[in-house]
Amino acid sequence: MSCGHTALTAMGMLDQNVVGASLLSEERRLQSLSLSSGAAGLWDASVTAGRERFRAAVGRLPR
Template sequence: MADRSRADLDFYAESVRDVWYADRPLADAVERVRLLERFPELRPNEEGITDVADTYAFFAVLGLRHALPAHGSGNADDAVSCGHAALTAMGMLDQNVAGAALLAEERRLQSLSLGGDAAGLREASVTAGRERFRVVLGRLPRRACS
């Protein structure tokens, strides 16, 4: 997702927004997964993922790929897959950023979501997401402006 000219960024952003509306079933969740699976981040090439930005983009798309089927399905396997993708991404970030505690925060948020009292969960997740984005931006190589 590093190429800002990509048309699928709007689709990605809309889908992330829509999974937060747990009371609104996603009738097109299967179609959205099919479209996400066409993203280059989920289509390996011979070189694999070698760029820092591509690595984080891969985890972002993978997380949404698992969140869509988990949304409203009631299927525990879908929820576990989604949670596992998020934990893996945060664990990787923690390994690459000195002093980061992103994995612990993701575990806390997942525990809150399972606890039955989701009050404030969206706000806490947005705050955590902003921090994660800041950390990822800090990991990206600086490019000279032309």
């Protein structure tokens, strides 16, 4: 449970620092999906979300 909270907190903070980001809502969706019985496609959705998050974080690094 604490890992889920940490992920939500981190995505909320990243949303505040990346214009147009909706990472928090996607994390909420993925967590809800993981708790439901219909978790088909969860792995692929998580991989896609991870790539988007990585791009957003790297985009915040100074060049």
